[in-house]
Amino acid sequence: MTAITKKPENPTAHLTPEDIEQIGVELDAIRQDIIDSRGASDAAYIRRIVRTQRHLELGSRAVLLASLFPPAWVVGTAGLSIAKILENMEIGHNVMHGQWDWMRDPKIHSTTWEWDNASPAEGWKHSHNQIHHTYTNIVGKDNDLGYGIMRVDEGQRWHPLYLLQPMWNFVNACFFEYGIAAYDLELGRNLAVPKDQRPETFKRSARNTLRKIRKQMTKDYVVHPALSGPSFLHTLAANFTANLVRNLWSHSVIMCGHFPEGVETFEKAAIPANETRGEWYLRQMLGSANISGSRAMHLMSGNLSHQIEHHLFPDLPSNRYAEIAPRVRELFEKYDLNYHSAPLPKQVASAWHKVFRLALPNGWLAETTPRNAPKQLAKLYRMTTGGPKVRRALSSAA
Amino acid sequence: MALLDPVRVRNRLAGVAEALTSPLVPADYLDLFAPLRSGTDLRGRIEDVQPETADAATLVIRPGADWAGHVPGQYVRIGIDVDGVREWRAYSLTHGPRADGRISITVKAVPDGKVSTHLVRRARPGTLVHLEQAAGEFVLPPAGGKFLFVTAGSGITPVIGMLRNLFPATDGGVLRPPRSARHDIVVVHVAPSRPDSIFSRDLEALHAAGAIRLVARYDDVHGLLDVDDLATLVPDLTERPTFACGPAGLLDALERHHADAGLELFTEQFRVALVEAGEGGTVHFTQGGAVVEADGATPILVAAEDAGVLMPSGCRMGICYGCVLPMREGTVRDLRTGELTTADPMSSDAGGVPIQTCISAAAGPCHLVH
Numbered sequence: 001m002t003a004i005t006k007k008p009e010n011p012t013a014h015l016t017p018e019d020i021e022q023i024g025v026e027l028d029a030i031r032q033d034i035i036d037s038r039g040a041s042d043a044a045y046i047r048r049i050v051r052t053q054r055h056l057e058l059g060s061r062a063v064l065l066a067s068l069f070p071p072a073w074v075v076g077t078a079g080l081s082i083a084k085i086l087e088n089m090e091i092g093h094n095v096m097h098g099q100w101d102w103m104r105d106p107k108i109h110s111t112t113w114e115w116d117n118a119s120p121a122e123g124w125k126h127s128h129n130q131i132h133h134t135y136t137n138i139v140g141k142d143n144d145l146g147y148g149i150m151r152v153d154e155g156q157r158w159h160p161l162y163l164l165q166p167m168w169n170f171v172n173a174c175f176f177e178y179g180i181a182a183y184d185l186e187l188g189r190n191l192a193v194p195k196d197q198r199p200e201t202f203k204r205s206a207r208n209t210l211r212k213i214r215k216q217m218t219k220d221y222v223v224h225p226a227l228s229g230p231s232f233l234h235t236l237a238a239n240f241t242a243n244l245v246r247n248l249w250s251h252s253v254i255m256c257g258h259f260p261e262g263v264e265t266f267e268k269a270a271i272p273a274n275e276t277r278g279e280w281y282l283r284q285m286l287g288s289a290n291i292s293g294s295r296a297m298h299l300m301s302g303n304l305s306h307q308i309e310h311h312l313f314p315d316l317p318s319n320r321y322a323e324i325a326p327r328v329r330e331l332f333e334k335y336d337l338n339y340h341s342a343p344l345p346k347q348v349a350s351a352w353h354k355v356f357r358l359a360l361p362n363g364w365l366a367e368t369t370p371r372n373a374p375k376q377l378a379k380l381y382r383m384t385t386g387g388p389k390v391r392r393a394l395s396s397a398a
Numbered sequence: 399m400a401l402l403d404p405v406r407v408r409n410r411l412a413g414v415a416e417a418l419t420s421p422l423v424p425a426d427y428l429d430l431f432a433p434l435r436s437g438t439d440l441r442g443r444i445e446d447v448q449p450e451t452a453d454a455a456t457l458v459i460r461p462g463a464d465w466a467g468h469v470p471g472q473y474v475r476i477g478i479d480v481d482g483v484r485e486w487r488a489y490s491l492t493h494g495p496r497a498d499g500r501i502s503i504t505v506k507a508v509p510d511g512k513v514s515t516h517l518v519r520r521a522r523p524g525t526l527v528h529l530e531q532a533a534g535e536f537v538l539p540p541a542g543g544k545f546l547f548v549t550a551g552s553g554i555t556p557v558i559g560m561l562r563n564l565f566p567a568t569d570g571g572v573l574r575p576p577r578s579a580r581h582d583i584v585v586v587h588v589a590p591s592r593p594d595s596i597f598s599r600d601l602e603a604l605h606a607a608g609a610i611r612l613v614a615r616y617d618d619v620h621g622l623l624d625v626d627d628l629a630t631l632v633p634d635l636t637e638r639p640t641f642a643c644g645p646a647g648l649l650d651a652l653e654r655h656h657a658d659a660g661l662e663l664f665t666e667q668f669r670v671a672l673v674e675a676g677e678g679g680t681v682h683f684t685q686g687g688a689v690v691e692a693d694g695a696t697p698i699l700v701a702a703e704d705a706g707v708l709m710p711s712g713c714r715m716g717i718c719y720g721c722v723l724p725m726r727e728g729t730v731r732d733l734r735t736g737e738l739t740t741a742d743p744m745s746s747d748a749g750g751v752p753i754q755t756c757i758s759a760a761a762g763p764c765h766l767v768h
Contacts, residue, residue, distance in 0.1 A: 032735065043482030054430055098719030098754075104484040104747060107426075110719045111752060114421035129718035215420040223417045280715070314717050 003139055003155055004286065005270040012282060014336060023285075023335060024278030030327050031313050034320050035102075043103050045319045049090055049299075050108065057083035061224060067234035077238040081245040082300075087116045088250055089302025094318045096125055101315075118177040120212045123184035123205055133314050137258055137287035138266045143183050144258065145265065151358045153265050158361045158391065160384040165359040166352075173251035174244060181209050249300070252348050253291070257307040259351035260289045262340055284311040285332065290325075290341035297344065298322060308339065361395050433526055436463035442476075444525045445500065451573065454506040454566050455518045461501055461529055468532030474501065477528030477747065480516045484528070487513045488744050490563040491532060506566055513745075530748065536641060536666040538564075542580020544637050548628070548652060550588040550644030557585065557643060558600055565609040572607035583610045584632050588644070591618045623648075625655040636661065679760035683707060683768045684726065692760040697733060699755035709755065709768070716757035724750030728764030733757050 004010055015023075060079030067073040092115030094100070100108045114121045127143060135141040145152045150169060151162045172179040182188075190202045220239035228235040264286040272279070291297065291305035298305045298321075306321035309328055316324075332339040342350070357365045361383055368376040383391050415424040425438050433441050442465075446458040459476075468474065473488045489503040496502075507518040538545065538560055547557045564578040587601060592614070605612035613631050615623045625648075629635045639662040642652050649665045656663040677694030681702065692701035699721050702709050712720020716734060725741040730753050732739070738761060741751035750767050 028734075035735070039481040039483075040479070041482075043479060051430060054427055058427060098722070101719065101722070101752060103479070103482055104751065105479075106747065106749065109752070111722055116421060125718070125720060126712070130712040130720050133717055134713040134715070212421070215417070218417050219420050223414060227418075277715075315719065 003153060003267040003270070004264045005267050006155065011264065011286065011338065015282070019335060020278040020282055021276065022278070023331065024276065024281050026331055027281050027312055027328075028277075030324050030331075031316065034313070034316050034324060038102065038317055038320070042317045042319060043100075043105075046091075046095075046100050046103075046108060046317070049086065053083055053086040053091060056086070064224070064231070064235045064238050065228045066231060067228060067238050068231040073234055073238055077241050077245075080238065080242040084116060084242050084246040085249055085300055088246060089253070089304065090299055090318060091115075091302075092117065093302050093304070096121055097129060098315045099317045116216070117180065118209070118213050118216060119181035119184045120205075120208050123209065124180065127184045127186075129314070133311065136284055136311060137264065138268055138271060138283075140268050143186075144254075149188075150355065152259075152354075154358070154362050155267075156358075158383075158395065162359050163384065166355050169352075169355050173248050176247035176251040177243070178213075181213065185209055252344070253301045253304050255351040256291050256344065256347035257288060257304055259354055260340065260342070260347045261350045261354055262338065263287060263289050281312060284308070285337060287311070288340070289347060290339075291344050291347055292341050293344060295322075305344075308341075361391070363395075434460065434462040438462070438464075440464055440529045440531065442501070442527050442529045444521055444523055444527060446523055447521055450504060450566065451570060453518060454504060455521075456502050456504045457517060457521060458500050458502045459527065459529075460499070465499075465501070465529070466531050467495055468501070469537060472532040472534040472537055474503065474532050475530040475744070475748075476503070478513065478516065478521070478525075480512055484747065485513045486528075486745050486747055490534075490560065504563065504566060506562060536560075536643070536664060538581070538641070540577075542582075543639075544582040544634065545584070546628075546632055546635065546638040546640045547583065547585045548588070548640060548642040548644070548648070549585065550648045551590075553642075553644030553648075554587060554598075554601070557641070561585075561604055561610065562600070565604055565607070572604055572609050574607070574609055578609075584613065584638065585610055586613045586615065586623075586628065586631060588615045588623050588648070589617070591616050625651045628655070639664065641666075677761070679728070679762040679764060681728075681760050682763070682765045684765055685768055694731065694759050694761065695733070696759060697756050698730065698753075698758050698760055698764070698766070701760075702755070707768075711756060714756045716754055719754060721756045722752045722754055724767045725753050726750040726765040726767055728766075729761040730758040730764060731761040733759050 004012070012020075056079055060076045060083055063072050063079065064076035067076055092113065095108055095113045096110050096115065098110040101110050103109075106112055110125070115124075117124075132142055132144045137145060139145060139153050139155060149172070150165045151158065185202065185205055190198055190206075220243065221236055224239060225232045225236040266283060266287070271283075275283075285308060288307040288311045290308050291301060293305060303318035303321045304310060306318075306325055309316075309321040309325055310318070312328065313321075313324075329339050360380065364376065364380060379394055383394050386394075412424075418424070419427060428435065429438055432438075434443060440462050442459040442461040444457055445460050448456045448458070450456055468491050473490045475486055475488045477484050477486045479485070489505060491501055491503060505514050505517045507515045549557050561583070564581055564583075566573045566575070585601060587598070589598070592598065598614075601610070601612050601614070604610045615631075617623075632638065636659070640652070640656060641664045642649055643666045652663060653665070655661075678692055678696075681690045681692050681698055682688075683690070683702070686707060688702070688705065688707045690698075690702050690705040690707060692698055697714075699709050699711055699714070703711075710721050710723070712718035714721075725739070726746075727742050729738055729740045731737070734757055739751060739753055739758070740746075753766075755766075
């Protein structure tokens with residue numbers, strides 16, 4: 001992708017400032033309809049999900065006490081994986097967004113919730129709710145764009161190290177919760193500072209994160225396995241597998257939210273200092289992508305399958321996104337904007353395609369055909385082994 | 399042997415249970431099965447809803463194992479979800495301690511009363527409610543007797559609660575149940591002028607029905623009340639223990655007067671929920687002690703920061719909930735929608751009502767926990 005303002009055809013060029021403000025007015029009206037109608041049935045929904053998740057987790061962990069027996073291992077691991085996914089996606093992420101704060105229930109509230117994840121709620125709420133949701137897809141400001149470890153935009157200069165980014169991305173997917181914890185801490189930036197000059201806030205957050213990780217590890221890899229007695233190793237493997245499944249799944253869903261081809265990114269310099277609500281809405285509309293699918297798909301993705309609706313209204317209850325999606329889509333059509341939605345396999349493939357494309361120098365993947373492959377590989381080899389001058393010369397030649 | 403010391407064993411087991419359930423706590427799972435057990439948040443289960451009249455009902459509630467009992471006349475704060483939103487209200491306990499361990503409240507559905515209407519018309523047996531321990535020093539002896547209430551302005555509120563409890567006002571008129579026959583009550587109510595409020599009309603209705611004797615004193619008609627005139631207004635003053643609620647000036651005067659005369663006096667400074675939503679107001683921060691003047695168009699977050707208060711903050715547009723603080727008391731207006739949110743010590747969660755300071759402006763004086 002290329003930042004929207006650098007594209008030959010800016011997809012918002014046809015909108016007048018009045019159009020943009022009108023979009024804001026219409027979206028505010030949709031938001032207000034949900035706020036006016038949220039009530040007992042929504043509260044019942046989230047309590048039912050929380051109750052179901054806890055029963056499922058208890059049941060799965062009970063079955064895993066006998067994980068020595070292969071059927072128990074399979075059933076328990078599957079159940080625990082689903083429980084962990086529900087806990088992170090439909091419950092944790094959404095509760096921490098304040099989607100359920102209106103219930104005034106201190107047990108289901110953004111200020112009190114802690115989730116089954118390596119990153120403590122406090123750090124997550126800062127980097128996700130505040131940074132990512134406010135500065136969505138602004139290159140250099142939104143750390144979710146590649147988590148600071150990947151090349152996500154043609155505008156970022158290519159370097160041979162980026163050839164490894166598909167592998168990086170896969171490793172990050174497997175251990176996603178630790179990746180999240182690391183970037184919630186802005187670990188890379190803070191570790192670059194000499195130890196005695198690191199900010200106090202970082203040291204405190206780092207201690208909290210390590211404590212959280214220790215507790216998470218103790219639970220999944222010591223106490224529950226120990227309770228299983230002779231099934232110790234099997235339960236440990238089951239818990240590891242459930243965490244792995246949850247990490248891979250949540251990474252895939254989240255990659256689909258902003259990464260598929262065709263989702264727009266924005267230049268820091270092109271965002272006005274006093275961006276209006278309409279302009280902010282527009283950025284969210286263009287910077288997100290949906291996953292189409294069944295109700296089960298929406299539930300397991302924590303309704304991040306309605307990423308567009310979620311980014312427009314991050315604090316509306318997730319169970320209502322499906323209901324407003326048609327109205328949001330109509331608005332896209334009315335203003336001739338691209339409502340980006342596709343089934344999961346397609347979005348995942350598209351996101352991975354972008355990871356590979358940007359791992360390579362600009363244009364390399366598109367130019368390469370079976371016929372010119374040897375030549376292209378030779379060029380890539382020279383760009384990888386040569387210095388910056390060679391790279392500049394070869395990429396401008398293309 | 400130290401290893402088998404029961405306290406240590408229990409602590410050790412609790413530690414293991416916490417390790418098993420982290421980041422939640424064991425109670426989060428145990429409450430799925432036993433919400434009324436000892437050691438968890440105090441809750442109760444509505445076991446019976448008995449209609450009293452067309453618009454009043456008595457709710458019989460089984461309190462959790464940690465319920466500490468109550469003195470007749472005390473009130474209990476009940477948290478119940480109405481339209482999905484946790485609301486807290488205080489209701490007088492209408493019975494003394496019962497042999498079956500249950501408690502009961504009698505609720506009249508007041509017009510526009512969100513919670514009372516819900517409790518009377520929609521509460522069903524089996525519903526879980528949240529409870530606090532019984533409270534209230536301002537208690538009428540259940541044995542009955544002769545009493546005087548002296549109330550001024552909004553100080554009428556707790557007295558109205560007691561009187562409604564004694565004499566439920568229904569669409570069919572004021573009820574005078576047998577349990578209330580033992581009470582002989584005079585109310586001296588003081589106000590600047592005759593207020594047109596439901597409370598004064600309630601008092602007048604109770605007076606008309608013969609349930610109480612009302613002596614209304616309006617400054618614009620009768621002049622300012624002199625406490626020395628009480629003996630004239632209430633000839634049998636010396637036979638009546640006095641319950642007084644109102645501004646500090648009146649309570650001080652009464653205390654001097656009753657002390658000199660050797661009369662019994664109970665007072666309550668009752669903070670009242672009737673906040674008139676205004677434009678802007680003074681914001682008090684209860685922990686830092688800061689006091690900030692905020693106008694009706696500026697987010698509290700901005701007003702506080704401009705005044706040098708270190709505030710939690712986030713997106714500053716109402717989406718990230720990084721700026722939420724509990725409001726103990728007061729009213730704020732959502733700058734996006736105009737919607738008002740009110741908190742007061744009697745009808746809100748004990749921790750306050752969380753508000754987003756970045757999109758909320760003061761609509762009257764507010765007390766935030768920060």
